[in-house]
Amino acid sequence: MQIIQQWHCFESPAQVAQAACDAIMRAAQQAIVARGCFKLVLAGGLTPERVYQLLAKQQSDWSKWRIYYGDDRCLPADHPQRNSVMAQRAFLDHVSIPSAQVFTMLTELGNLQAARLYQQVVADAMPFDLVLLGMGDDGHTASLFPDHDTPSEALVHAVFNAPKFPPERISLSATALSNTRRVFFMITGAEKQTAVQQWKSGVQLPVSHIAPAEGIEIYIDSAALG
Numbered sequence: 001m002q003i004i005q006q007w008h009c010f011e012s013p014a015q016v017a018q019a020a021c022d023a024i025m026r027a028a029q030q031a032i033v034a035r036g037c038f039k040l041v042l043a044g045g046l047t048p049e050r051v052y053q054l055l056a057k058q059q060s061d062w063s064k065w066r067i068y069y070g071d072d073r074c075l076p077a078d079h080p081q082r083n084s085v086m087a088q089r090a091f092l093d094h095v096s097i098p099s100a101q102v103f104t105m106l107t108e109l110g111n112l113q114a115a116r117l118y119q120q121v122v123a124d125a126m127p128f129d130l131v132l133l134g135m136g137d138d139g140h141t142a143s144l145f146p147d148h149d150t151p152s153e154a155l156v157h158a159v160f161n162a163p164k165f166p167p168e169r170i171s172l173s174a175t176a177l178s179n180t181r182r183v184f185f186m187i188t189g190a191e192k193q194t195a196v197q198q199w200k201s202g203v204q205l206p207v208s209h210i211a212p213a214e215g216i217e218i219y220i221d222s223a224a225l226g
Contacts, residue, residue, distance in 0.1 A: 004215025009225050013188040017050035020186050020219045024051070024130065025058055027182060031129040032064045038129050039066045041172070043142070044083035045134040047186045052091035062096045068125060070133060071143035071159075071171035072105040074114070081165075082107070105170055111158035115170045122155045122172060128180035131212075135187050138163070139195040139205030143171035146206060174209035183216040192224040 010016045024040070031038040042048065072083045079085060084104045092102060103121050107114045133141045140146060143159045155176040159169040177183070185207070187196065199205055210216060 003211050006215065006217045007225075008217065008219050010219070010221055013047060013050060013221050016047065016186060016188050016219045016221050017054055020051045020132075020184055021054035021058070023184065023217070023219075024055065024132075025060065027130050028060055028065065031181075032061060035129075037064045037066055039068065039125055039127075041068045041070050041128050041131040041177070041180070042083065042087050043070050043132045043134045043186070044072070044086060045186075047134055047188045048132055049086055049090050051132070051186060052087055056091045056094035058095075060095075063098060065095075065097045065101065066125065067092065067097060067102040068121070068128065069103070069105050069172075070131065070141075070177060071169055072107045072114075073143075073166050074107045074111050074168040074170070075166060077106075077108045107170055111160070111168045111170050115156045115158040118170060119154075119156045122176050126155075126176065126179040129182065131177050131180045131183045131210075133177065133183060133185050133207075133210065135185060135192060135195060135199075135207050136164075137191045137195055139199060139203075139207055141185075141207045141210065142177060143169040144174060144206040144209070174206070174211070177210050178212045180212050181214060183210055183212050185210075185216060185218045185220075187218060187224045188221040190223040190226075193226040196220070196224055197226060 028038040154173050157171050
């Protein structure tokens, strides 16, 4: 199946972040009007962090937002390299989303138990309204890495032996990440250029398996696009 891709290219990471922030706010408003809530899946990484810092300054009916995570690392609950800690500091601490509507992955319990617990959270939430994703220089997204076996029917994976620290994580599957009305990829930096070109030319990378029915939107800077 051919996935529709909309590429939005900007000169700088700051412009990528601003455009993504503006698009997220429009998506939130549309979802709240149409369905009464906005179910958003957050990503980790430097580019999403820039977006979250901008979101923290916006105005919205935050009581209608529901926050989920695409992946997280098996580290202590307050560890600065946890995606949840980054998102909390950059965004969630500055807005009034009720804490009961922020669904954190309990990866401090270990990846097997955390994946088992998050499975039901994801099953209850789908379809999401918007999934945010980054991409690594190896074409990974969330914690779905090249050459890792990930059963397609699962909603949440316990990840072992990740090539980046820490080796144990949990991640939503490509199936779960694709069960959404919209997906935004946010990609910046020249080190991503090779993976972006491989993706565009049809090489099967983890990013290639994110396949929502409505297609994907890519917010990218000129350094990454090449």
